[in-house]
Amino acid sequence: MLYIFYNEIDKNECAKLVLEEINNPYVTLIPAGKNIWSYKNTFSRFLLHMGFCLHFPFKYNFNHNFISIVKQIKKSDSILIFAGGFGISPCLSFPFLKFCNAQKKYLWLWDSVLSKTDLRFLKYLKKYYEVFTFDAFDAEKYGLTYKNTVAHFPFVSMSAHEEKLESDIYFVGKDRGRYDKLNKLFEIFSKLGIVCDFNILRDETSPQKEKTLKFSERRIPQYENYGRLNKSRSVLDIPVAGQHGLTQRTLESLFLRRKVITTNEWIKKEKLYSEENVYIITDENLNDIQEFLSASFRKTDLSDYKIDNWIRAFIVERGG
Known part of the structure; x- marks a missing residue:
């Protein structure tokens, strides 16, 4: 036992x-x-x-x-x-x-x-x-x-279904020292014509003055989070400094057959990794990101998770 x-x-x-x-x-x-x-x-x-x-x-x-x-x-x-x-x-x-x-x-x-x-x-x-x-x-x-x-339970039991897409990249979370990085990516994606649904909440790490990316005024409840995730082509995953393990946000996305854009290079060691579904940001030259987003999602075996x-x-x- x-x-x-x-x-x-x-x-x-x-x-x-x-x-x-x-x-x-x-x-x-x-x-x-x-x-x-x-x-x-x-x-x-x-x-x-x-x-x-x-x-x-x-x-x-x-x-x-x-x-x-x-x-x-x-x-x-x-x-x-x-x-x-x-x-x-x-x-x-x-x-x-x-x-x-x-x-x-x-x-x-x-x-x-x-x-x-x-x-x-x-x-x-x-x-x-x-x-x-x-x-x-x-x-x-x-x-x-x-x-x-x-x-955890909600993502495993939920079945992915087709929704009318409203955004290309979805992000939700507290700042946790990531605002400058998110703002820079937001600016790059916007210039490429990519529709971003970024929802970042202020915390003790947040700057007083906003830049291009504005802070959210409310916390998004889980049921709404799933809905907005399902209406996006992909999820943006920016782990906090020092974390290299797989985030729940990544699993949420893949269980719902949505792609992942991440700064976590250690995701390559995961069984779920594939170039078709996971885009790793290594620099600010993201000109091929549109090709990644427009390609079909590759069916992935998530049974180990x-x-x-x-x-x-x-x-x-x-x-x-």
């Missing part, structure tokens, strides 16, 4: 959406939220809070309920911590070593190593776990095991 622990208090609920789609009798899901901790006093609660903030491996005390669940795990079983980021890792990894009988302990990171704090904690994790990552760059740099990302296949391969490969 493979027991998967995940953070049920993740703000975006991506892990929950993905994992609840698993249909495998050899997999048991164990949500881990604030309810698993036992606070002896105010100071222990303070340590717990600091651990969440600093990613520091304090040895927290779990409540008896949670301990009894974990103690049912046999030596022949495996555990996988499905970590949406570094947030859940320090809370679960080290205390598990006290009372978890499973010999095989894995941890999959759905986030890139972006800070010295992340790197410090990663060194501790590697002592006790086989650590997987969705980021091929991090896998090579830090000696981790690469395991591709997974698409569905959770049941992802987890089945994991169990077989690792003997879970």
